[in-house]
Amino acid sequence: MAGTIGGRTVSSTYAPVRGWLLLPSWAVIGVFLLLPMLLMLVYSFLTKEFRGGVIWEFSLAAYDQFIFDRGLFGDEAPSIEWTYITIFVRSIVQALLATVLCLLIGFPTAYYVATRPARTRALWLFLITIPYWVNLLIRTVSMKFLIRDNGPFNEALLGLGLIDAPFQLVNTNLAVQLGLFYSYLPFMVLPIYASMERYNASLSEAAADLYATRWQILRRVIIPVIKPGIVAGCILVFVPSLGAFLAPDLLGGAKTFMIGSLIEEQFKGNAGNWPFGAAASMILLSMVLVVLMLYARSQAKEL
Amino acid sequence: MNPVLLSNQKLLPTALAAAVAAVLATTPIMAQAEGKLSIYHWFEYIPQTLLDKFSSEYGVEVTMDTYDSNESLLASLKAGKLGSYDVAVPGDYMVQIMAEGGLLDTVAEGELANAANIEEQWLNVPFDNGRKYSIPYQWGSTSFSVNRDVYQGDISSTDILFDPPAELAGKINMLDSQGEVMVLASLHLGMEQCSQDREKLKELDALLQGAKQHWASFGSDIAKDVLVSGDAAAGMIYNGFSAKAREEGANLEYAYPDEGYVVWMDNVVLLKDAPNRDNAIKFMDFLLEPENIAAVTNFAQYSAGVTGVAEFLDPALASSPEANPPTGPAGSFVAVCDQATQEVYDQLWTRLRK
Numbered sequence: 001m002a003g004t005i006g007g008r009t010v011s012s013t014y015a016p017v018r019g020w021l022l023l024p025s026w027a028v029i030g031v032f033l034l035l036p037m038l039l040m041l042v043y044s045f046l047t048k049e050f051r052g053g054v055i056w057e058f059s060l061a062a063y064d065q066f067i068f069d070r071g072l073f074g075d076e077a078p079s080i081e082w083t084y085i086t087i088f089v090r091s092i093v094q095a096l097l098a099t100v101l102c103l104l105i106g107f108p109t110a111y112y113v114a115t116r117p118a119r120t121r122a123l124w125l126f127l128i129t130i131p132y133w134v135n136l137l138i139r140t141v142s143m144k145f146l147i148r149d150n151g152p153f154n155e156a157l158l159g160l161g162l163i164d165a166p167f168q169l170v171n172t173n174l175a176v177q178l179g180l181f182y183s184y185l186p187f188m189v190l191p192i193y194a195s196m197e198r199y200n201a202s203l204s205e206a207a208a209d210l211y212a213t214r215w216q217i218l219r220r221v222i223i224p225v226i227k228p229g230i231v232a233g234c235i236l237v238f239v240p241s242l243g244a245f246l247a248p249d250l251l252g253g254a255k256t257f258m259i260g261s262l263i264e265e266q267f268k269g270n271a272g273n274w275p276f277g278a279a280a281s282m283i284l285l286s287m288v289l290v291v292l293m294l295y296a297r298s299q300a301k302e303l
Numbered sequence: 304m305n306p307v308l309l310s311n312q313k314l315l316p317t318a319l320a321a322a323v324a325a326v327l328a329t330t331p332i333m334a335q336a337e338g339k340l341s342i343y344h345w346f347e348y349i350p351q352t353l354l355d356k357f358s359s360e361y362g363v364e365v366t367m368d369t370y371d372s373n374e375s376l377l378a379s380l381k382a383g384k385l386g387s388y389d390v391a392v393p394g395d396y397m398v399q400i401m402a403e404g405g406l407l408d409t410v411a412e413g414e415l416a417n418a419a420n421i422e423e424q425w426l427n428v429p430f431d432n433g434r435k436y437s438i439p440y441q442w443g444s445t446s447f448s449v450n451r452d453v454y455q456g457d458i459s460s461t462d463i464l465f466d467p468p469a470e471l472a473g474k475i476n477m478l479d480s481q482g483e484v485m486v487l488a489s490l491h492l493g494m495e496q497c498s499q500d501r502e503k504l505k506e507l508d509a510l511l512q513g514a515k516q517h518w519a520s521f522g523s524d525i526a527k528d529v530l531v532s533g534d535a536a537a538g539m540i541y542n543g544f545s546a547k548a549r550e551e552g553a554n555l556e557y558a559y560p561d562e563g564y565v566v567w568m569d570n571v572v573l574l575k576d577a578p579n580r581d582n583a584i585k586f587m588d589f590l591l592e593p594e595n596i597a598a599v600t601n602f603a604q605y606s607a608g609v610t611g612v613a614e615f616l617d618p619a620l621a622s623s624p625e626a627n628p629p630t631g632p633a634g635s636f637v638a639v640c641d642q643a644t645q646e647v648y649d650q651l652w653t654r655l656r657k
Contacts (some may be wrong), residue, residue, distance in 0.1 A: 136600060148533075149533060171519045171520050249598055267378050269481070270648075272377070
């Protein structure tokens with residue numbers, strides 16, 4: 001998109017400065033992102049030390065453990081290990097659902113806000129971001145207070161006579177969904193809003209003049225134009241949902257592992273298997289990268 | 304005046320955070336100013352007033368971070384926190400693991416002026432024979448509590464956790480503590496800890512898989528709150544924690560089941576490479592004074608391992624049902640298994656949570 005803007009002359013004007021301006025970002029990314037990731041990659045190929053830590057010997061044991069099941073005592077013929085695949089699939093489904101939910105609610109919200117007069121827009125955006133000044137942990141715990149069996153939500157429904165027994169939400173997948181949805185909703189609203197704000201309303205008018213129905217305008221005109229915002233929103237919701245462990249722990253009861261809690265357990269739990277935790281992180285990372293690369297390629301083709 | 308930093312360690316250790324910690328660990332730690340003490344402690348386990356008292360008596364600035372399981376204490380020390388704390392409070396088996404792993408500094412004989420206050424029965428303990436690394440902090444038990452408003456029947460059996468009555472099924476919180484869950488499950492089956500008997504281990508696996516459907520959640524730091532709020536009608540819990548839940552209004556009864564229960568002792572240890580070793584020794588001596596450790600007992604409602612505390616104790620504690628086990632089977636300490644055996648138990652735990 002940006003590649004078409006600015007000819008050679010423009011970029012050469014700034015060429016001497018440009019590299020230096022990026023240095024702080026590269027330093028931060030390098031020290032706090034690339035270096036730790038590299039460390040994890042190395043750790044995933046090392047031998048585990050009993051009760052946490054690594055021994056500096058090359059080993060594929062971590063990946064082997066992920067893929068092959070050798071029975072409880074480790075001496076049976078290897079078969080496919082379903083334990084970790086189950087955990088991954090569960091987390092992916094959960095993250096996808098959270099993304100869809102955020103999109104269904106976030107899109108109309110962004111549309112509404114973007115079509116308000118400029119003065120009230122700022123107010124709407126402010127209202128959307130206000131709750132997110134509060135720490136995520138506190139918001140998640142508060143949500144638990146609201147939805148628990150004898151919390152206000154159930155008390156109200158009982159009081160209105162809509163239900164006879166408390167509707168059990170805490171420690172269910174539904175509660176986890178709700179938590180993820182609430183945690184990441186603004187990540188969906190804000191990018192869509194940013195695209196929507198630049199949307200030229202006369203395009204809709206032109207389509208209407210050509211006898212397009214409202215549905216056709218939305219599907220054939222608006223969505224294609226603001227697609228980058230939608231995709232950015234989906235990625236921003238899907239990726240953190242995939243590794244989330246606060247909502248599953250607090251609202252879902254931590255009864256079953258998610259990817260995040262499985263990895264956490266390898267580092268601070270009883271298992272203390274750092275190479276395996278690193279390998280699981282690497283597998284998760286690769287999956288996310290593949291999705292992002294497929295998207296980037298499909299974008300490149302369209303251009 | 305003295306900022307006591309309570310951080311929830313549970314938030315940090317994602318894989319990435321662990322990596323960052325490991326990277327930061329290579330940064331040399333600045334020499335700390337005199338007059339500081341850095342404590343790594345369990346959540347909700349020491350009264351602020353006692354820390355303030357130590358601060359003002361010795362002119363030492365106290366900071367504290369907290370953890371929620373013995374295993375997360377070990378993990379964060381191994382991930383590079385060793386050298387930033389002076390003292391920690393590991394449970395019995397973890398003292399042994401940390402000592403064997405070279406994470407502890409020895410307390411030389413005669414270094415602690417109040418060493419003679421340690422109760423006879425807690426001197427030559429199996430996890431630290433001769434008390435070379437540790438002093439007693441508090442001891443207590445782990446079993447389970449039941450909300451008597453919900454269930455009035457017999458609770459003298461571990462069936463409550465593993466084969467619960469209909470009133471409790473689906474309303475049970477388990478501690479997110481592999482060691483203690485495994486001990487209670489093993490006691491339920493009448494098998495020994497760290498068993499290598501394959502048939503027995505398969506039985507244990509089947510027991511856990513079958514019981515899982517009755518459990519609502521896993522969590523240690525939430526164990527008290529879920530019982531008070533009514534989210535759980537029964538739950539695995541430590542005796543003093545259950546007493547506090549009862550004080551907060553829940554109609555709870557703590558069980559000492561016939562099959563047995565877990566006993567534990569938390570101990571103050573001197574960490575290797577402690578930046579303020581002298582103050583750490585002062586703090587350990589401070590906690591061996593009956594009046595001070597009694598303040599911890601009054602707060603946490605467990606038992607101290609020091610002589611002469613009785614006169615400082617809250618009178619209500621003497622009659623507290625949680626602190627006075629009935630005559631019956633004794634509790635068992637969590638045993639330290641060898642690597643091969645531990646790996647089987649680790650697998651059972653992952654299978655339980657998949």
